[in-house]
Amino acid sequence: MTSPSFELPAEDRSSSPYTGFTRAHWEAAADGLLHAAWKWATPGRAMLDLPGRPSRSGVRSDGLEGYARTFLAAAFRVAGADGKDPHNWLERYADGITAGTRTAGRDDAESWPLILDHTVFGQPMVESASVAIGLRLTRPWLWDRLDPGTQDRAEEWLRGALRHSPAPNNWYLFPFSVAGFLESVGRGDAETARARQRALDLLEVWYRGEGWYADGDGRAFDHYNGWALHLYPVLDAYLSGDAELAAHYGARLSEHLESFSLMFGADGAPLHFGRSLTYRFAAGAAVAMGAVSGHTPLAPGVSRRLISGSLRYFLDRGATGDDGLLSLGWHGPHDATLQVYSGPSSPYWASKAFVALLAPEGHPLWTASEEPAPSESADRVLSLPSPGLLVQSTRADGIVRLHNHGSDHARPHEGDSAAASDPHYARLAYSTRTGPTAAENTPDNHLSVRVAGIRSSRFRIHPMGAGHEDGWGWAASWHCPVFPAGAPTMPGLRVESVTVVRGRYELRVHRILGAPPGSLAEQTGWATAPGGEVRSALHGLHGWTELDEVRAPQGTAFTRWAVLPRLAADVEGTAVLVALASLTAEPGPVGLDVAVSGVDVDGGTVKVAWADDGSVTRIGFAPLEVVHAG
Numbered sequence: 001m002t003s004p005s006f007e008l009p010a011e012d013r014s015s016s017p018y019t020g021f022t023r024a025h026w027e028a029a030a031d032g033l034l035h036a037a038w039k040w041a042t043p044g045r046a047m048l049d050l051p052g053r054p055s056r057s058g059v060r061s062d063g064l065e066g067y068a069r070t071f072l073a074a075a076f077r078v079a080g081a082d083g084k085d086p087h088n089w090l091e092r093y094a095d096g097i098t099a100g101t102r103t104a105g106r107d108d109a110e111s112w113p114l115i116l117d118h119t120v121f122g123q124p125m126v127e128s129a130s131v132a133i134g135l136r137l138t139r140p141w142l143w144d145r146l147d148p149g150t151q152d153r154a155e156e157w158l159r160g161a162l163r164h165s166p167a168p169n170n171w172y173l174f175p176f177s178v179a180g181f182l183e184s185v186g187r188g189d190a191e192t193a194r195a196r197q198r199a200l201d202l203l204e205v206w207y208r209g210e211g212w213y214a215d216g217d218g219r220a221f222d223h224y225n226g227w228a229l230h231l232y233p234v235l236d237a238y239l240s241g242d243a244e245l246a247a248h249y250g251a252r253l254s255e256h257l258e259s260f261s262l263m264f265g266a267d268g269a270p271l272h273f274g275r276s277l278t279y280r281f282a283a284g285a286a287v288a289m290g291a292v293s294g295h296t297p298l299a300p301g302v303s304r305r306l307i308s309g310s311l312r313y314f315l316d317r318g319a320t321g322d323d324g325l326l327s328l329g330w331h332g333p334h335d336a337t338l339q340v341y342s343g344p345s346s347p348y349w350a351s352k353a354f355v356a357l358l359a360p361e362g363h364p365l366w367t368a369s370e371e372p373a374p375s376e377s378a379d380r381v382l383s384l385p386s387p388g389l390l391v392q393s394t395r396a397d398g399i400v401r402l403h404n405h406g407s408d409h410a411r412p413h414e415g416d417s418a419a420a421s422d423p424h425y426a427r428l429a430y431s432t433r434t435g436p437t438a439a440e441n442t443p444d445n446h447l448s449v450r451v452a453g454i455r456s457s458r459f460r461i462h463p464m465g466a467g468h469e470d471g472w473g474w475a476a477s478w479h480c481p482v483f484p485a486g487a488p489t490m491p492g493l494r495v496e497s498v499t500v501v502r503g504r505y506e507l508r509v510h511r512i513l514g515a516p517p518g519s520l521a522e523q524t525g526w527a528t529a530p531g532g533e534v535r536s537a538l539h540g541l542h543g544w545t546e547l548d549e550v551r552a553p554q555g556t557a558f559t560r561w562a563v564l565p566r567l568a569a570d571v572e573g574t575a576v577l578v579a580l581a582s583l584t585a586e587p588g589p590v591g592l593d594v595a596v597s598g599v600d601v602d603g604g605t606v607k608v609a610w611a612d613d614g615s616v617t618r619i620g621f622a623p624l625e626v627v628h629a630g
Helices: 023-038 059-080 089-102 123-137 148-158 170-184 190-206 224-240 243-260 277-293 300-315 346-358
Strands: 207-209 380-384 389-394 399-404 429-431 447-451 462-469 472-479 494-502 505-524 535-542 546-552 562-584 596-602 605-610 616-621 624-629
Touching: 023 059, 023 300, 023 346, 059 089, 059 123, 059 346, 089 123, 089 148, 123 148, 123 170, 123 224, 148 170, 170 190, 170 224, 190 207, 190 224, 224 243, 224 277, 224 346, 243 277, 277 300, 277 346, 300 346, 380 462, 380 472, 389 462, 389 472, 389 494, 399 494, 399 562, 447 494, 462 624, 472 624, 494 616, 494 624, 505 616, 535 546, 535 596, 562 596, 562 605
Parallel strands: none
Antiparallel strands: 380 389, 389 399, 399 429, 447 505, 462 472, 472 494, 494 505, 505 562, 535 562, 546 562, 596 605, 605 616, 616 624
């Protein structure tokens, strides 16, 4: 554990027995992050040029990103304090908007880049939403005090977001947010109305049920649900007082939190899953927005335990360096966590978590005593058929695992072999204590078919179903293996996969169809540090003939160097393979070799008998059926 490079108040373990954090800690964290970032401001205060590798959008866009994303934190900080601004943050941002819009588009140290289509250095459109929300939150103390000329220039710059094409996903909520601000200051028109309606219409298309949106027309389900797809419409409705929108989108947020609240480990970590993970404690933004707006199933003490646990998790593990800046990575710097659009200021989307400060001091979010997080209360299994996810948590070690049978990063117009698989989506499982291995290393939690020595990838995931009852659950999917070299696919080759979870155990069953002669199947387990507290185990139950351990020299976001267990077997035509996996931090033997008392495979039906209570899990592939009976 490390300490953040800025001062925090003393812990309060009476009201916050789990984290020690109170509202004062949140204010101090916001101020500490802002002080560190503002050391890198340009003379006119329009850009915050933080040090580090530039993003693909270039350094001027990165400088705007530094201004906009930190403005979001400052705006929540000041608005939540009813305008009290002891560090004069808003004076700095007012100077910045004046300088940045004076000659927007000019290539100099202060002028903001223009907002263009997402295909043409489109990052300024993302930042326009943070600028607009910041201005909306702080209107009485910033916007209303700008001279009319600066207001007009700011409006003209912001309208670039309404007149250009967003990326085909959550980006449509950026012009939505810009339009919401313009309407809130009496500058709405047909153009703002169209931008808002367009986004709301798309949200209806992308909503898949159970509180989960796809991030676009495909099947990408990840943290963007919380820090974008729920946050923007619910925050907009909260600020505008629109009861109809609040009820509609608030109900979805509340349902989302029913499942999402389970996706934080007992140590406060969110699941290491999906893209943009360098936003870190922004994962708590949806929980905070639910508490602020009242659209949440969680008790206030549970909400605070989750958001403060997440904030503290990262501050304690070196997310800020000696200079107080959020690094590009997870705990500390970690390149494999990043995307090509990540720049030095990107981590400051973590500012979204400070939406919690919109709850004033006397709000139950801050006055109620902390209560246990859902992952701390009992062993839990939860299936989510709409996104195709299966959540498994164990109280003894506080680990939450996500088994992925429905979320991928394949765009609708791409074929099965259109792109290399993304480690943040393609793996069978993710957790709060492990990260995926880098793309250049052996993939963890992966079923591959090797043909002519080339290992297959999992790209487009087709969910087949999911379900759960007390103490156990399952999820299933199929995919066409794709190959990074040679023929992209093999005719007739298909993999059907079922995961059944029970306690800390994961039953992994695969049926491979159409394997060409000479094929080799491989199944890997969790990637962990050798000799560490968290241990990974994998045990073949049927069909597997070899077991070894593979090294991942690039490590993961959690460990510099990792190892993972691997099973292998020669396959041809149709093959059914059964294995038992486990990720645990409980002391003592893992016990995979004695957890199952019997396995019977008959054609496309698998029966597994459990040693502890004699119950039997039966999996049928044709048709798919998963049953567990005592």
